[in-house]
Amino acid sequence: MFEPLIPSTALLERVRIHIDGTPHDVPAHYSVAAAMLAAGSAACRTSAVSGAPRGPFCMMGVCFDCLVEIDGVPNVQGCMTPVADGMQVRAMHGKARLA
Amino acid sequence: MTVRRFDVVVAGGGLVGMAIAWGIARLGQRVAVCDGDDIAFRAARGNFGLVWVQGKGGRCLPYARWSRESSARWHAFAAQLRRETGVDCAFERPGGIELFEQREELDSATDLLESLRRQEAALSYEVLDPAALRRRIPAASPSLAGALWSPNDGHANPLTTLRAMLQAFQQCGGVYLPRSEVAEIRPRAGRFEIDTRHAQLDAGRVVLAAGLDNARLASMVDLRAPISPLRGQIMVTERLAPFLDYPTLVVRQTPEGSVLLGDSAEDVGFDDGQTRPAMVDIARRARTAFPALAHARIVRAWGALRIMTPDGLPVYEASATYPGAFIAICHSGVTLAATHADLVAPWIAGGAAPADLSAFTTARFAAPTEARHV
Amino acid sequence: MTRRQCDLLIVGAGPAGMAAATAARAAGLSVVVADEGRAPGGQIYRNVADAAAPLAQWLGADYTTGRPLVDGLLASGAHYLPRSVVWQVAFEPAPVAMLTQGGPARGTLEIGARAVLIATGAQERPWPVPGWTLPGVMGVGAAQTLLKASGLAPSADAVLAGSGPLLWLFAAQLLNADRRVRALVDTTPRDAWRRALPHALPALRGADYLLKGWRMLRAVRRAGIPVYRGATDVRIDGESRAERIRFRDEDGIVQTLDTSLVLLHQGVIPSTQLARSLGCAHEWDESSACWRPQCDARGRSSVPHVWIAGDGAGIGGARAAALAGEVSALDIAAQLGALDTQRQAARERPVLRALHRHRAVRPLLDALYTPPAALRRPDDDTIVCRCEEVTAGEIRRLAALGCQGPNQMKAFTRCGMGPCQGRWCGTTVGELIADVQQRGVGDVGHYRIRAPIKPVTVGEMADALELSNDFQRGEFPS
Secondary structure (H helix, E strand, C coil): CEEECCHHHHHCCEEEEEECCEEEEEECCCEHHHHHHHCCCCCCEECCCCCCEECCCCCCCCCCCCEEEECCEEEEEHHHCECCCCCEEEEEECCECCC | CCEEEEEEEEECCCHHHHHHHHHHHCCCCCEEEECCCCCCCCHHHCCCCEECCCCCCCCCHHHHHHHHHHHHHHHHHHHHHHHHHCCCCCCECCCEEEEECCHHHHHHHHHHHHHHHHHCCCCCCEEECHHHHHHHCCCCCCCCCEEEEECCCEECCHHHHHHHHHHHHHHCCCEEECCCCCCEEEEECCEEEEECCCCEEEEEEEEECCHHHHHHHHHHHCCCCCCEEEEEEEEEECCECCCCCCCECCEEECCCCCEEECCCCECCCCCCCCCHHHHHHHHHHHHHHCHHHHHCEEEEEEEEEEEECCCCCCEEEECCCCCCEEEEECCCCCCCHHHHHHHHHHHHCCCCCCHHHHHHCHHHCCCCCCCCCC | CEEEEEEEEEECCCHHHHHHHHHHHHCCCCEEEECCCCCCCCCCCCCCCCCCHHHHHHHCHHHHCCHHHHHHHHHCCCEEECCEEEEEEEECCCEEEEEEECHHHCEEEEEEEEEEEECCCEEECCCCCCCCCCCCEEEHHHHHHHHHHHCEEECCCCEEEEECHHHHHHHHHHHHCCCCCCEEEECCCCCHHHHHHHHHHHHHHHHHHHHHHHHHHHHHHHCCCCEECCCEEEEEECCCCCCEEEEECCCCCEEEEECCCEEEEECEEECCHHHHHCCCCEEEECCCCEEEECCCCCCECCCCCEEECHHHCCCCCHHHHHHHHHHHHHHHHHHCCCCCHHHHHHHHHHHHHHHHHHCCCHHHHHHHHCCCHHHHCCCCCCEEECCCCEEHHHHHHHHHHCCCCHHHHHHHHCCCCCCCCCCCCHHHHHHHHHHHHCCCHHHHCCCCCCCCCCCEEHHHHHCCCCCCCCCCCCCCCC
16 A cells, blocks of 8 residues: 655664554554554544544544554544554454553 | 414423424324424433432432432433334433432431332432442442442433434324524414414414423413523543443443443523533542542543522413413423423323422412513 | 633644744743644645655645745744644633643643634535545544654555645655656546646746646656546445445546555645634635635634634645734734734735735646546445435435535534544535535535543643632523
């Protein structure tokens, strides 16, 4: 779907995040949504209304389709959140559970 | 402009007007509803959605009875709407819970419910200590003083209820006139001439169910509307996995999963805006009662104006000067929707007045009362 | 919870916000600039200060021209707050804004100001087509953001669909980087030029815009990327993600293109969320089929102490946005007594002239690229409200029963109740009601927008304010 344009991104600082348990080394300046798209996932959640798969749409924080669970916190906008080393990202399935 | 003739014209297409209009239309009469604009005060859209009996009528037992009667009828009311329109009012009656942060408040509320129960056995209730409360609602905070549960309370979706009543009304041949706020009513030779922005209507009977706007209309038919606005602010969260099976006065969870947070009362005139202190206070109460809600996201909020009489009780009255003119006022349009359709509507259509209603005329106010903010 | 006080709060660090901050600071005002992003630039100049050299080159001079604005902002002495989301502005009676800060400064911030400048820019015009909610369908703007901010390019099988200069710009930028896309599906009606012709001569005042546009078209054509013009009936199919795009070409023949990524674009429209939540009056602009706030020539809105500049006041592009930001800042400085009106008039004169020139091309672009009504009024089976998954058919059904406006429609269908608060369905709902009831969209109206305009947790709201001792909870009788 999306591919890194500049091979020299390999030289940039990277962080290790986990997406649904799988480790990924991604450039430190990526947003969570960018990291998921670069890893080949078009979808990041299933809708709380119908269960339909959804993925990032606007990449600017106004569509709320890029919601994921980050470090245990549900319904976080992936496109507005920078990756961080050790971050645990999970696809958001349906409704958020109260802690 | 051609004059359109009806048996009954209802001014106001909110929860009160629509319930009455449907109730009359299903009796076979020709009814029109004159509704205001898309953006208008519309208490029907600002509603929390409770079908509530508990604690009502402490100073007026008929009101407790009237509320309980409506609650008892709600299931059949919703079922009929579902059959006729396919729209689900989402009515559930698992009993309602009032939560208390302070022991003294729990005790005085218990006294009130006990005194009501003594007068009317059907107004039953149960005191829940924190442990009993948490058995019913595991997410409730252990720091609460306790709660009161009553089987007569429930909740519904006020918006789909309004939609269902509108559709049922239209299916009975009712005529819905949007953007047609009633400008003037002129009694004429036993009938009523009614002007809206776009039309002239003529009806044998007219019902004032226009919420706050009843204050403007009432004198046209020699009725009284001693009402003033009382703002409430409400906030709604994103859809959450189910955690709350009972409606409470401050927090309730819908079948979709979203959680409504509310219970505020501000005397600010005709201002349906939002304020930071009220929103903060509502959020605090919700978090105090359900600590896990702290992480839930609020996705929308609003302010809306209740229609309050001086004693908070309804007004149902027929004009003595102009027979055929009626007024209906309340701030519990969801709770009372069933009795409005089942009992008030037939009365307005020409039947006998339900005995209960005699408590709700404006004669109970010592002197003719002016609505404060008009 | 932290409190700040300033003369001017600017919401948005795009071209309008950055230029306004610099000008306001030069006039001696204390300025806070709050922006949701990590770095200044807004959307159009996203990441411009940090974009690696080859990438900046591929994105072109129109992109890199934003760099001096960023430098200006950072040198101006304005308090710049990145990752800060404004969710409410109350008037008590002076403006008080509530913000949530992410990143290291995490927490709630309250900012009191004497004036507020809304510079929140634009968003993609919602273009509901069947299948537009499938994963693998995004906006062209979204893909461009991925390019600017993350150096990610769409795969070669991507299809760009829709209408407007951004399609060509993005395709040309990718070609600069030796990347291709599968095809461009252009929905601009074949006879749009007829509508546009009366505006051609005045548009020549913005001849540089026209020349750039022509160059982009030429680059795409030369690269041999298939372009399907006059396309209609676009739909996207796929099991659980986008797999194909189907459409009718200009001869009415159904075409199918296999693709894993469909990028949609039908121009941009002002983001009105914050302005509406403050009670600013808006009007429907027929020529560009979108809502815009009612403002005077200096950006004064209908609400005292509130100005609006940039694409959020009306689409004009990045250069016009920066100029408008400057004009508003000068007006605010004059209003707050930091600049006398003579100096204001002298300073704003050349800026207004330049603004006029940069806006000259707009009527032509509107006439060419504003989608015709058929594209704004989707078929019944199309989802209109993405959040609550309400279809056009449901909305039309209720409109036929007399549902008179978006607010009643929202109450009856849940359309507009989701977290996006109607940003993606508001215009379409108005169009559908207008269509069924034969009314103008301006007459039908829009959702009433209230705070919070972005989600806030219950916990954050609970701690957002110290409640004073005289706060009364209020009760009512019975």
